[in-house]
Amino acid sequence: MRSVVVHYKELALKGKNRPWFIRLLVRNLKGALAGLHVAAVRSVMGRIEIELGDETPWEEARARLARVFGIANFSAANRGPHDFAALAASILADLGRREAASFRVSATRADKRLPFTSPQVEREVGGLIKEAKGWRVDLEHPALTIHVEMLPDGAFYFFGKEPGAGGMPSGTGGRVACLLSGGIDSPVAAYRMMRRGCSVLLIHFHSYPILSRASQEKVREIAALLTKHQLRSRLVLVPFGELQQQVVLAVPPPLRVVIYRRLMLRIAERLARKAHARALVTGEVIGQVASQTLENMTAIAQATPLQILRPLVGMDKDEISAEAERIGTFPISIIPDQDCCTLFTPKHPATRARLPEVEAAEQALPIDDMIAAALGAAAVEDFRFPVLEYAVARRRGDPS
Numbered sequence: 001m002r003s004v005v006v007h008y009k010e011l012a013l014k015g016k017n018r019p020w021f022i023r024l025l026v027r028n029l030k031g032a033l034a035g036l037h038v039a040a041v042r043s044v045m046g047r048i049e050i051e052l053g054d055e056t057p058w059e060e061a062r063a064r065l066a067r068v069f070g071i072a073n074f075s076a077a078n079r080g081p082h083d084f085a086a087l088a089a090s091i092l093a094d095l096g097r098r099e100a101a102s103f104r105v106s107a108t109r110a111d112k113r114l115p116f117t118s119p120q121v122e123r124e125v126g127g128l129i130k131e132a133k134g135w136r137v138d139l140e141h142p143a144l145t146i147h148v149e150m151l152p153d154g155a156f157y158f159f160g161k162e163p164g165a166g167g168m169p170s171g172t173g174g175r176v177a178c179l180l181s182g183g184i185d186s187p188v189a190a191y192r193m194m195r196r197g198c199s200v201l202l203i204h205f206h207s208y209p210i211l212s213r214a215s216q217e218k219v220r221e222i223a224a225l226l227t228k229h230q231l232r233s234r235l236v237l238v239p240f241g242e243l244q245q246q247v248v249l250a251v252p253p254p255l256r257v258v259i260y261r262r263l264m265l266r267i268a269e270r271l272a273r274k275a276h277a278r279a280l281v282t283g284e285v286i287g288q289v290a291s292q293t294l295e296n297m298t299a300i301a302q303a304t305p306l307q308i309l310r311p312l313v314g315m316d317k318d319e320i321s322a323e324a325e326r327i328g329t330f331p332i333s334i335i336p337d338q339d340c341c342t343l344f345t346p347k348h349p350a351t352r353a354r355l356p357e358v359e360a361a362e363q364a365l366p367i368d369d370m371i372a373a374a375l376g377a378a379a380v381e382d383f384r385f386p387v388l389e390y391a392v393a394r395r396r397g398d399p400s
């Protein structure tokens with residue numbers, strides 16, 4: 001098969017913005033397939049055609065396509081003529097020795113001015129294939145569906161459809177900043193925002209050198225994995241251990257967790273604004289742990305005027321874990337580490353922190369100086385997918 005036909009669904013609903021969405025999807029497809037010798041990616045009347053090159057490795061191209069957001073389904077396809085007999089001959093040649101218990105031809109017309117109807121294509125082309133192969137026609141539950149899409153200058157045909165990743169093309173949803181721990185939840189939260197078309201800045205708070213570098217290694221791995229979806233990511237690593245020590249010295253134990261979180265949000269807000277991100281994202285879930293009661297979440301959120309998005313807020317842990325498995329972050333998340341929030345975490349954190357109390361406790365802290373110090377010591381790391389040979393060479397300082 002020389003092409004891939006890509007179908008989008010949700011995009012069709014977007015009215016005036018449609019050309020822009022399609023342009024971004026085409027851009028993202030080109031980016032995702034970079035280095036695979038693809039000849040062209042173009043929008044063709046309501047679908048996208050990827051023209052493969054002679055050297056394109058299909059399995060790799062397929063794996064990358066399955067991660068691109070904004071795709072309903074895709075299929076390896078070939079082009080054929082309008083003429084029914086010639087089209088059937090072309091399909092039969094591609095079917096080769098393939099066998100099927102039953103089949104049907106399913107036709108659509110991209111251009112309604114074509115001088116034949118879809119049922120006519122199905123009947124005529126299907127009849128010729130049945131004659132040649134002797135397969136039974138089953139319109140309801142065919143073992144093999146042969147799709148034919150009639151375009152003004154010819155036809156696409158393909159066998160079956162592979163599910164796409166759904167969602168919206170990266171870059172259509174605006175920029176957000178996700179607080180990414182090494183845990184199970186926040187990587188899933190970041191993924192969900194990416195799937196809705198957002199570009200996600202990743203922010204991690206660590207307690208190195210008080211604790212090991214393990215949490216940083218984990219979020220790097222998670223960032224690299226998520227970058228296979230959004231193609232470019234920035235990860236900001238913020239040292240948080242010293243701030244926690246300051247909190248421990250000044251704040252009674254029950255309020256500490258809420259105050260750590262408020263500090264994180266304030267720092268994240270600054271980083272978000274600098275990156276032109278319009279909202280913060282967390283992996284918070286109602287009732288999951290002591291800091292995630294509705295009361296505490298409210299007291300925490302009031303540390304920033306920025307919108308806070310919590311894509312997992314109503315999910316059960318097992319649902320989140322299943323999604324983490326599916327997207328591949330779960331095995332990384334369960335690697336043991338010392339989370340900065342287990343450090344200095346009291347045994348009995350308040351479950352109903354009230355804002356006046358929290359604000360009074362914060363009076364004892366030089367909040368602005370703490371934020372400035374953390375921002376000054378933050379490190380930035382950029383990720384790209386795919387990592388092309390020349391990019392690796394350049395990073396190593398190779399002359400080529």
Ligand code: ATP
Nearest residue numbers: 179180181183184185186203204205282283284291
């Ligand atoms: P997760 O599995 O995402 O760590 P959790 O159930 O362990 O979530 P908490 O540890 O209370 O819950 O964290 C709530 C949210 O706060 C996280 O989902 C994440 O968005 C943010 N967060 C917590 N710790 C950190 C950290 N070290 N760096 C960045 N964000 C963090």
Ligand code: MG
Nearest residue numbers: 181183339341
């Ligand atoms: Mg956690």
